Amino acid sequence: MKEKRYDAIVVGAGVGGLTVGTLMAKEGLKVLILEQCDRPGGRAFSIKGKEISDKGFDWYKNMLAAQYSCLATSQPDIETIVKNRLLDGYTLDVGYHALSANGAGYMLDFEDQIGGLPEVKKHGGMWGNYYKGRIYHDVAGSKIDPEIKRIAKEMKIPFFSFYVDAHMMTDEQLDALEKVSFKQWADEKGISKSDVIFNHLHSVATLFSTINSPEDISIGEIFRYFKTAFGPKLMRGVLGDIGGFVEDGVGEWSKAVVRKFQALGGDLLLNAKVKKVLVENGAVKGVLVDTAEGEQTFAAARVVSNIPAQQTFKVIDKAHFPAGYPEKIERMYGYGSYCPYIGLNKLVMPEAEAKMGLKNTCVLPKSEGFDFDVYICWNIQSALDPSVAPAGKYLYTAYLPLTEKEATTPELVKKIVNRLPEFMEEVYPGFKASMDWKLDVVCWKLEGVAKSISQAGTQKVPVKSEHIQGLYFAGDTARGYGVAMDCAIVSGMICAGEILGKDFGHK
């Protein structure tokens, strides 16, 4: 058995693991990142449609399964899709993968720390809310949709409070709001007096939390995100878009970070599954790994786990933690999603609308058996980034947040899968006739820990283990703020700061 020593080992090359690993390498530590899959990115990976045609459905199924996702169904059946190479020329992210604020959130803070990623192109656009048959534009810069402005003025509703109040708040005030729901805050502010305005802000709050129910969305979490991720970018004048996509797929971002990491002297080992984090006398000693060359041990006094916290105990013995602690972490719940991709042969909406990200808070009502009305955010991804679809074709992507339980209940998945094309047909007649193919991907861990009133912010897993010396956590389940990728990135920055005794701008 070989043994090689590092200053720090990171288990997992998800965006949180890549962030902490690269920052440590930049500060001169000898770092090894171990990744079980054949590519970096974790839940933020991309596949070329051609890869699916070449390697087949079993390969695709395994790629999805490694990231808590599966193909619920497809149109036509997946064998026909593969045989007829219908996906050739498309690039598919693991599911809908828009960048919060088109990457101008914590992602930009991290990129600044590592000297930028100029080769990564991001395509942002306008976002809006589709409500009762019309589109209301989201706030962009300081521009408010004229109809929302009119209603707010007429009904004396402090619409802009949602966007500006946070910037005047102290950390203590934000912490106190963690357990307050968006609904409670909206009621107290008088926002709920107008269904148009309440629905509009609810749709933005769900976008930034992935939680459907306004009674479960932590307003403190949203406000902290606005203040610490977006506030400084407003001052810099670089916050322009609500969302956007990485050119040629979200996986390109991770690949670019890996290039930086390796240029800084870091080692990345792919197809390397960590079997065990080795712990002796309450302190981390290294890791035992399955690699293509067989089992190997790597030694380090610091190990960062980038595996979602609830799964940590697959590689670290529960006996190293106090009684009840592992079970408490395992009970933390995340949020899943139904992520359809559809290949379209024509645009059935005006081009300006195709370039928008649109949201609606009720595709299927709660009365159909869901915990709350099912929300949707959709894009014609290829209208913003033509590289993800072949010439003359268009790629539709969407995300419909589902609780972990909903995402793993076949009858509910079936209902939402069947409903989606009907809903789109209602919005854009002719939509169904323009579909060449449809893949219905469902994941049960889009967000590792849901930013709910019972789990948000300071209630999350600390980046430094309180129980094992030298053990750290980074990723969207560990202490970090904001949504999904941004949350995983800021947690990697907080974790690196903790290890290096350095302030990377966020604590």
Ligand SMILES: Cc1cc2nc3c(=O)[nH]c(=O)nc-3n(C[C@H](O)[C@H](O)[C@H](O)COP(=O)(O)OP(=O)(O)OC[C@H]3O[C@@H](n4cnc5c(N)ncnc54)[C@H](O)[C@@H]3O)c2cc1C
């Ligand atoms: C379908 C879907 C849609 C999404 N949509 C969006 C979106 O629109 N916008 C957005 O910002 N985010 C989105 N997300 C969420 C985003 O991808 C995640 O929040 C983020 O990527 C999590 O990163 P992470 O570093 O916390 O963890 P992960 O990505 O889970 O990384 C963990 C890594 O550890 C590896 N690993 C696990 N066990 C082992 C082991 N034993 N040994 C070695 N390696 C191991 C995994 O393979 C993985 O690479 C989506 C996620 C999914 C699944």
